[in-house]
Amino acid sequence: MYSKKIQEKLKELGIEIGDRVRVKSRGEVCEGILMPKQELGDPNAIVVKLSNGYAIGLNFEGAGLEKLEGHRKIGFKSSDEKLKHVAGKPTVSIISTGGTVASRVDYTTGGVNASYSASDLVKAVPELGEFNIDSKFLFGMMSEDMRAEHWKEMAKAVFKELKTDARGVVVTHGTDTMHFSTAALSFMLKDLNKPVVFTGSQRSSDRGSSDSFMNMLCAVNFASKSDVAEVSLLMHGSSSDDFCYAHRGTKVRKLHTSKRDAFKSVNDEPLAKIFPNGKIEMINSNYRKRSEREVSLDDKLEEKVALIKTYPGMDPEIFDFYLGKKFKGIVIEGTGLGHVPTAIEKYSLIPRIKEATKAGIPVCITSQCIFGRVHEFVYANLRKEYEAGAVFCGDMLSEVAYVKLMHVLAHSKDLEEAKKLMLTNIAGELNERTPVFE
């Protein structure tokens, strides 16, 4: 935002962002389009886009400002155009929820903004012409803002599309918490009969090098052509634009802040490799097949669940906060095989685990190692946790355990049933055997 002084001056002169202006500063004159101020810039510098396309910042102090003829609209105009169906082409539904895949540079906030609709993206990927695309706008939000209520809305929207004649459903989503959403929908969509494919991008779609184009193309192909009736997450398989992986929605995690191939399957093989020409190579033979079953929606979630990470020096009193706030379930992301501090009485979590369990609150254990499974018997300290009532969640990811506990608590009448359900495989989140990887 410009400083108050500049804003007032602009108002006084009747100048708006996008107007052509003349700025006289230190004896020099320059003309161009008045640009909005980037968040990070100096609020006292006026930014003008010159006729050669460059923008420069000029100090407002002592500068003369004048309005000229002409105005340019700044920003991208999203199209909401409905795309017509052609008989004989397979139909795929695309639901957009926001994120980088739907982002463009926004000049008013100075960052990328989720304002790009699925139909804009379809226009940008002409190869999608071999499909009938039904695009729906659900939200335009960055995924870090998502909450359980959004998963429910997403599940409802996907459920509705599954009832149409679409071959499959694609959901475009911000990448940061995409794996939470895929886990949530994996539990909420029962007897899934078609592919539900989540995709996103690490580079916004306004740049020619964006990964969104290929991810989108592969996602639509996978939704239409594969027989994997699961909720999957599909993103780049490498740093190159050569193929994508579809990962099981409950066995995947974002493992890099910025790379295209940030998502990896954890404790499981990816489901399939998908190439931009539409070719699909199955990798994992263990998946639910496309069928004529009747899909149902079960979107009940207990939202009072906490995910706590242990670390050297942690204060066990954090438990008191959650217990005091009447939370119904806790997932502890322990160290190594699922350890929590136990030996020094003052800092031990064991009394807290006992207290929670006694109050009927399940305490579930996962590992911050990300890869591998937790184990309740290898060390004495692990046995202490187990004896205190903790539920060791096998090879389940922390994020998935957190979402699953929300689902389980909305469907169980007591602690014992909840514990049992946590250790029962519902949507591929628990593997009995860990495959050997490279």
Add this chain to the structure above:
Amino acid sequence: MKCGIEIHQRLATEKKLFCGCSAQPGEEKPIATIERRQKAVAGELGEVDLAALHEYSRNRIYRYQVFPGTTCLVELDEEPPHDMNKDALETVVEVCLLLNAKVVDEVQVMRKTVIDGSNTCGFQRTAIVGSDGSMETSKGDVGIQIICLEEESCGIVEEKNGEITYRLDRLGIPLVEIATAADIKDAKHAREVAEKLGMILRATGRVQRGIGTIRQDINISIPGGARVEVKGAQELGLIETIVEKEVKRQEGLLRVKEELEKRFGKNTLEKPAMVDVTEMFKNSASKLLRKECVLAMKLEKFAGLLGEELYENRRLGTELSDYAVAKAGVGGIIHSDEKFEKYSIGKGDADELKKRVGAGEKDAFVIVAGERKACERALESVYERALHTFKGPQNEVRRVLPDGGTAFMRPMPGSARLYPETDVPPVLISKEWIGEVRRKLPEKPEERKEKLLKVLNEELAERIMLSKNYPLFEKIVNGLKVEPKLVAATLEETVVSLRREGAPVENLNENKFMELFIEYKCGKFVKAAIPEILRYVSRNSGESVSHAVEKLKLEKMSEKELKKVADEKKKAGKKGKELIEEIMREHRLRVDISELSKIVGA
């Protein structure tokens, strides 16, 4: 004629512009290759850039070589850019001041769309630092329009079957771009301006040297012609030729336009049919034509025009061919104003071709061979280019050929190609900072030369004034009060001859030279010993200069010792000049001749 030039010069910073990688690529071998595709996307104002679309229409795959020391995730477009390199910005501010340009108050980094794959992001980061400068030349002042700081693009390794391989080590090196106004008077003047700008840049002592570290783009237009940007002239010597040939080319195209007006009146060229003549050449002696597909196409009323010479060895037919090469990736086309024997096409075949495309006396025709799709695209491009000839020269970007001629590269990009880079915060340039840079400003080349001519001969003065060693030269001469001639000769001549004989002179850093001249100043050794000492130190870079002197037994003879040697010679009956010569012959590396003369004379 209107002519302006743009200079791109790499800066000699330690690190790249937006990441921590080394800005000085060495001899590293690539360790991996990644593969990318790029798309034309709508720009800031919703328009798709024309140049971008053109590249996209070629549907290319780009490969990028990864180098361990000079590539990180930023170059791979796998990590956002880091903060702007302040050393690079300071150098550009310095260049602005040297060119009397106005420095902006806040630097706004922009993204300049490039879809030829030369940047993994699909854009190049660039920012205006200064504008409205000027420089003096022999033909009056030349205006400097803008001075930008930008990132270097990828280096091209090879281009094969529509796939380009780039190297990432170059990507992101800071560049200064200087664009002059169209004030250049003629071809010779263009060269002078380029030379002078190069000299000013080198005077900062903060730019890279060597092949590929400086490039000139030239903008040329003639009355009635078009604006043409010639990209990538690396040799100053070629600039004159480039300008001369481009002027001739545009004049030639204007002649063609006039002729077409005579032949066509108000009409234009109807789109001709493409005729498949593949089977005609199935058993042809010409390998060029034994391809999956050979297509031919008539160009009505074009007879004789394709052979029109635009400048030496360049005909209109080549212009059409360039388009086909650039847009369809074919090797080229053959046209009816060429000598067919060159392609082993006999008279019979030529007549048959004429018949098949339906060409009469007044018509021309073209042939292209290759994959069917490429051939079709090639002929479409030829038709497109043929239509352009009705309008004369086109606004376009051309690349330099080795002989100073040019070939079509892509259409001139529109103004939609710049939009803000929001990942990098704008950088404020304070008045205080500018003041600081101004205080440290190097003299202008002509001032520096004048100063040096007082203490050095012209050749040495010219060499040291533009040398990267100039700051060191000043430091030694001013700080240690060593004779300028010796310092300049050591830094410029001795080191070069040591390098020629294969000594690893890159080990001789600033500290080593300071040490050398301190020891010299203290009288440890004589001038003549310097090459020996430097040779030794370059090969044994861990050892000190004084140790080297000891080891090589090059200590300067003390007065006492010298007297003793002289006395011995005198006893042997030597005297005067002969005595001096003999001692110098035997102890050249250890004796200061003036000292000896004094002793002998006494």
